[in-house]
Amino acid sequence: MTTSRKYWVVSPNVDNKNRTVSEWIQASVRWQAAFMGWHPDDQDHKLGPKFAHEIRPGDLILIARRYRKEPQIVGFGIVVEEFKTHLRGFEPPQSFGSLRQLDPFVPMSHPPKHPPFINDALNHTASLRQLHPENNHVHKELCDWMERKLAISNAAAPKEYLQEITSRVQLRSLPNDAQLEYQVRTLRSVKQAIKKEADLVIRYRQWLERQDRELQIFKSDGIQCDSYEQTRKNLIEAKCSAKREYIRMAVGQLLDYAFQAKHDLGNCHKAILLPEKPDAAILEWLKSLEISAIWEENSVFLDNLDGQFT
Structure with a gap:
């Protein structure tokens, strides 16, 4: 030095x-x-x-x-x-x-x-x-x-690999393209939602990589969660909007993922990754379900669990 x-x-x-x-x-x-x-x-x-x-x-x-x-x-x-x-x-x-x-x-x-x-x-x-x-x-x-x-630049892409945790649960590195799962009514909306969510996850991944942390994809029995951080046992589902209808969908997905993974991964911290901070009433509802929120604010990521996810 x-x-x-x-x-x-x-x-x-x-x-x-x-x-x-x-x-x-x-x-x-x-x-x-x-x-x-x-x-x-x-x-x-x-x-x-x-x-x-x-x-x-x-x-x-x-x-x-x-x-x-x-x-x-x-x-x-x-x-x-x-x-x-x-x-x-x-x-x-x-x-x-x-x-x-x-x-x-x-x-x-x-x-x-x-x-x-x-x-x-x-x-x-x-x-x-x-x-x-x-x-x-x-x-x-x-x-x-x-x-x-x-x-160190935070833009370096992670190495691609596939890691098997058990015969049922797999973790693999996040994609750099828009391959995140989402379902809406029209094909155009599907593509737009996938793109927004993929970009959000990539920015979040790069945010964590600056802290020497790593995100992976969680897969089990044919279902796939957007992100999983193994060292902190953080299970994360991304949504392209902080509106209630999107968050309701994420809640169901997270509860399903956590149930499917409990035998192999134990109890996980659950959170929804969003492009903006949700309303206080939604945060209170999520808290009652033991689900946290992560949101992006002026190129930084914040959460409501004292930095557990950020």
């Missing part, structure tokens, strides 16, 4: 209230930004001025914290501008002091199994902390890893 940039860890717990952490995490991913609760001129809380003035464009910020003795990571990226106190169109969950926008930004909703040193580097609870790769080998490994991740 040959760079003069500084490396920082910023907590996603912006206002020191755990009940709003999930909202701040979504804000960081949606707006590609790190947030600080203390104000830039707050002399009683030095972290506010430090976040606003000592962090410089070109520095790297990791949004993460230690929570219940485990690392919680949101993502990391390069600071691109001086600090801001607001963003056009952004409605914060609570009041805050300032923010730093990050570009490029790599979302990472769960700490990866590798590298293991990320657990050691996050062994703290401060809202803001500087990493010192120049004299700490754990910090250096973490900083080198983040630099590599930022440099």
Whole structure:
């Protein structure tokens, strides 16, 4: 690593209230930004001025914290501008002091199994902390890893393969063309729905690949689910619209897939992948069925299960 940039860890717990952490995490991913609760001129809380003035464009910020003795990571990226106190169109969950926008930004909703040193580097609870790769080998490994991740293109296509889990259930890599199953009334509508869903799944797959995660196709006894993430046991059905009639169809499909796969895969997390966030009433209904929602918002993916799917 040959760079003069500084490396920082910023907590996603912006206002020191755990009940709003999930909202701040979504804000960081949606707006590609790190947030600080203390104000830039707050002399009683030095972290506010430090976040606003000592962090410089070109520095790297990791949004993460230690929570219940485990690392919680949101993502990391390069600071691109001086600090801001607001963003056009952004409605914060609570009041805050300032923010730093990050570009490029790599979302990472769960700490990866590798590298293991990320657990050691996050062994703290401060809202803001500087990493010192120049004299700490754990910090250096973490900083080198983040630099590599930022440099890797997320557009590389995955290797094609077929993996047999049991004699009945198979997982294989996702297609790059429009081969996702959907049924509507007319041939033209079928083609349009297939194309929209396929494109949505491909963008979602690329989003996960940036986090070293992999989607596959789930098949069992002649039925096929759009996506399955084996490491997290996420079973996902894509739909081209967030309207209730599309979601009702996805619910039936997911319940059927989960039932068919239970013997071989165990209990799976179930979610519907959508091009936009569904209405609150639909989210409440899905929650009662233990089904989550994943939606795309300005080229980022969010979910309502604390990052389980994103």
